[in-house]
Amino acid sequence: GNSVTQMEGPVTLSEEAFLTINCTYTATGYPSLFWYVQYPGEGLQLLLKATKADDKGSNKGFEATYRKETTSFHLEKGSVQVSDSAVYFCALIRLDTGNQFYFGTGTSLTVIP
Amino acid sequence: DVKVTQSSRYLVKRTGEKVFLECVQDMDHENMFWYRQDPGLGLRLIYFSYDVKMKEKGDIPEGYSVSREKKERFSLILESASTNQTSMYLCASSLPRTPYEQYFGPGTRLTVT
Numbered sequence: 470g471n472s473v474t475q476m477e478g479p480v481t482l483s484e485e486a487f488l489t490i491n492c493t494y495t496a497t498g499y500p501s502l503f504w505y506v507q508y509p510g511e512g513l514q515l516l517l518k519a520t521k522a523d524d525k526g527s528n529k530g531f532e533a534t535y536r537k538e539t540t541s542f543h544l545e546k547g548s549v550q551v552s553d554s555a556v557y558f559c560a561l562i563r564l565d566t567g568n569q570f571y572f573g574t575g576t577s578l579t580v581i582p
Numbered sequence: 583d584v585k586v587t588q589s590s591r592y593l594v595k596r597t598g599e600k601v602f603l604e605c606v607q608d609m610d611h612e613n614m615f616w617y618r619q620d621p622g623l624g625l626r627l628i629y630f631s632y633d634v635k636m637k638e639k640g641d642i643p644e645g646y647s648v649s650r651e652k653k654e655r656f657s658l659i660l661e662s663a664s665t666n667q668t669s670m671y672l673c674a675s676s677l678p679r680t681p682y683e684q685y686f687g688p689g690t691r692l693t694v695t
């Protein structure tokens with residue numbers, strides 16, 4: 470089956486610290502991988518995506534590389550800001566078999582000044 | 583500005599009641615989704631619809647039904663609410679050509695007592 474496992478939180482970092490949130494996946498076929506972010510009081514929104522192996526998704530200073538050999542899609546940011554405080558969800562979709570997403574459990578990040 | 587709205591942010595219902603959760607999107611999207619979000623379980627797909635009057639079961643459809651009579655509106659129905667349906671319910675929409683780019687509403691927190 471298809472599934473996503475991401476590191477448990479909560480994660481608390483000081484401003485300008487380096488961020489890594491781990492995500493690994495299990496999937497048959499050729500999934501596409503995504504990170505979604507949920508800011509306090511808001512709906513989830515797409516942060517970045519990678520549709521095939523070795524692709525790097527990037528947005529707002531965040532990056533993640535689709536690594537098929539390690540079945541991973543870790544989220545990184547070199548210098549976090551207070552405004553990055555949110556819950557981050559790793560997800561995969563099998564575009565060849567339909568529109569069903571598989572989301573991770575979410576990792577809460579708090580950045581303190 | 584694209585928008586997905588949900589009828590209530592908070593809802594309290596009694597066991598056995600019939601509950602309607604409404605979702606409206608203004609982006610003319612064909613695809614619409616209902617998820618529930620629970621701590622430690624992430625988001626799980628209940629139902630999705632790829633067109634008016636069309637629906638597909640997700641991972642956890644038991645105890646739920648849906649209705650899509652108009653393109654912009656997707657309703658989730660709890661036929662007889664139970665306490666284990668206490669959860670955060672999220673609606674989302676997307677275009678068929680970009681099913682991974684889902685736009686989420688703010689969610690409805692349903693409590694069944």
